[in-house]
Amino acid sequence: MTSEPYVVAAAMLPVGRYPGRSYVDLGAPVVGRVLADAALAPRDVQAVYCGHSFGGMLAGQRIAQAVGLGGVPVTNVENACSGGATALHEAQAAVRCGRHDVTLVVGVDQLSQFGGGTLPLNADDWEVQRGMVMPALYAMRARRFLHERGASVADLAEVAVKARAHGARNPYAQLRKPVSVEEVLASRTIATPLTLYQCCPSGDGAAALLVVSDRVRRRLGGRAVRVRASVLHSGTPRAGFRPMLRPDITVGSAREACEQAGIGPREFHCIELHDAFTVAELVYYEALGLCREGEAVGLLRSGATRLGGRTVVNPSGGLLAKGHPIGATGVAQVVEAYWQLTGRATGRQIDGARLALTHVTGGGITGVDHGACCVHVFEGTA
C-alpha cells in the first residue's frame, strides 16, 4: 500500500575526531538509539540504507549486524557528500511505493583515517590529476563571487561567523567556539581567497533515521515529521562555459523539490544547506531562491538567516561548524530538521518551526558543478 513517508526517530553522534573507532563503533550506537526512541526492535526493520564513502565493503551490513539486524535487504550508497541523503531518498521511495513499512537510514564516515588535509578525490578524473581539490573549486567560486557581486572577503567571513555562532549553541557541533570576522580572515590560507575558518573541518560522524509508513506512524504515536519531497540530481556535463555562481544542479533540485511539496523557497522556517565553504552559503541563497540573484550578501547582512530570523539557515552550525563527515552529513542535516520540527533543538530552537528543507551536494569531477545533489522537504505534524 502506498504511503506518505514519515521520519519517526533521529539520532546522531556529536561530530568530532574518533580515530580509534571502527565504522561499527560509530554507526551502531545511533542505530540503537533510533530503535529505542521509536520503541521498535531490530526485527521490525524491513530494509536498511547506509550512506558512506570511505567505509569499505558492506559497512551497512556490519553496522546492522552489530545491533542484531539481518536477513533484510541492506543497500550501501556511495554518492560523495550526498551519500547519506541519497540513502534517505531511496528509503522514503521504498515506503512511498509501499514496498516497506519500516526502513532504517544510516550515514557514517570517518575522515580521521586520512590524518588531515583535503578530501581524497578520485585520481581517474582529469581535473583532479591537474590539482583540483575541493577547497580550490570553492575558492575559484569565491573569487568569481567577489568579482561579479562586488562583495568583500569580509562578506564571506560573515558566513563563518554566523555558522560558529549557531554551532556554539549545538552540543553536536565539532567547532563550538565563536569567531570574529578578523579571526576568520587571519586564519591560515587554504586556497586563496579562502582561509581555514572558511572551510569545513575534517571529522568523523554517524547519524540515523527511522522512516516509516503512515500506518506504522499512527501505531507508534509520538512526534513525526512528514517527508514532503525528495529529489536527487546528478550534474549535467559541460565541456565549455559553466557559471559557477548559478550551479544548475542545485537550482534544478531545489526547484523540483519545492514543486513536489507545493511550498515556495521563502516559506521555510529552517534550512540546512551545504556550506562546505563560506561562499557556498551565499551562492545557495540565490540558487535555492531565498533571494534574487545579487542579493545574497544583503540577505545575510539583514539577519534573516540567523537564529531569530525569518528563514534560519544552518541552525546546527552547518558543515562549517557542526562538521562534515561526508556520508553522515546528509543524514545529520535531517536529524537537525527533525529536532527543529519536533521542538527538540535545545539551545537553538526555531520558534514555531513547521517547514524545513535540507540540501546537500557531492563531489568534484570534471565538467559539472557537482556530481550529486539531494534536496528534501519536511513538515512537522503538530
Add this chain to the structure above:
Amino acid sequence: MQQPTQLAADVLTLADSPVVAVLLQPLALAGSECPACGQRCFPRRTLCMQCGSGALRDVALANRGRLYSHSAVHVSSRRPVPYTIGYVDLDDGTRVLADLQQVGEDCALDVPVVLQAADDGRWWFAPDPESGHARIPAAAGEVRG
C-alpha cells in the same frame, strides 16, 4: 535539445585517449570536436560528454582565452604546494583547468590569457602580452598589476 547521433559501430572497441595533454605546433592544446553538436572539449575524448555521439575528431584548440577564475592552492592532497590553477575559457568555447603563471592575488578576472609551454612538455596560461585590450570591458572589472 540536441539529438544524440547513433554511436559509431566500433565505439565499444575504442578506449578513451590516454589522459595526457598533447601540445601541437603552432602552440595549441589538442582537444576533440563533436561532429554532431559541435562542442569542443579538453582533453581529447572518444565520446562527446554533452551528447554522447562518437567519432569525435582531434582538433587544435584556440590558444587564447579569458581567465574565468583562479586560486593559489596552499593545502592539497594532489600536488606539492603552493600552485596556482584556474579555469580558462578558450576563444573557441572550451573550458580548460590549467596551471597559471604570472597570475598573482591581484590579477583580475576575465583578463586575456595565452597558452605557453616549456621544452619538457609542461604547459600553462599567462596574461597575454600581445592582447591589444589589456583593459577589458568595464562590467568585467579592472586589470591591475
